[in-house]
Amino acid sequence: MKYKIEDNIPIPSITKKHRNNALFNALSSLEVGQSFVIPIPDGTTEVHKIRNNLNYTKSKLPKDIKFATREIDLGIRVWRTQ
Numbered sequence: 001m002k003y004k005i006e007d008n009i010p011i012p013s014i015t016k017k018h019r020n021n022a023l024f025n026a027l028s029s030l031e032v033g034q035s036f037v038i039p040i041p042d043g044t045t046e047v048h049k050i051r052n053n054l055n056y057t058k059s060k061l062p063k064d065i066k067f068a069t070r071e072i073d074l075g076i077r078v079w080r081t082q
Helices: 022-029 047-059
Strands: 035-039 067-071 075-080
Touching: 022 047, 022 075, 047 067, 047 075
Parallel strands: none
Antiparallel strands: 035 075, 067 075
């Protein structure tokens, strides 16, 4: 395969998607003792993708904020513990 070399193509600015992300907003607004459920659609076998997204989003928050997660019938419940 050959690639076309181009000149003077501007580099787009970096967007921080997690700042507008509903999951990021939910995690950052939780108080200690509060929780919410991330629903898992019926038939979904890729729970690991949901957990990966959750862990990535948690990594963008301050390190002193701690969460616990458990898989339940409805999905994944997230609690703020610290």
